[in-house]
Amino acid sequence: MDAAREALNTLLGSFIGFAEQMLEQHGEFYPYAGAMKPTGEVVSIGHHDGDEQPPRIEALESLRGFLAAEAAAGRIDATALFYDCRVSVPDSDAISDAIAVELDHRSGSSLVCYLPYRLADGTLETGDIFANEGANAVFGAG
16 A cells, blocks of 8 residues: 555544544534644644634635645645535435545545445444545645
8 A cells, every 4th residue: 555545544544433423422523634744643633713613614614724734834744624415325326424534645646535324313324435536625725
């Protein structure tokens, strides 16, 4: 496995559990991110503008902007941006809620992973994760 894929897998594995936990406990979660520094250190990144429940689009835009600035400054090598969405499930006619994860790496590797889910009586049931090519919004923003 190449370094970019390994870094992105590390970020996905390090932070997806938080979204699952928030969904089970609260039925929702606000956008958040994780990043890997050039040293390999993994850090979590949240959005807070003083509003207890900021509009999700604003939170996403703010997080993307922060990550892009950190990337441009050379302070991070890989990012994972997590948010809730609705998605068409491949090979079916189903539309599902999903945890979306935008994964970007300094090398240009970029994916958007989707973990379909449903909440049944407060229990989180997940489907099969799938991915599409990403837009490299963090490292391609400069």
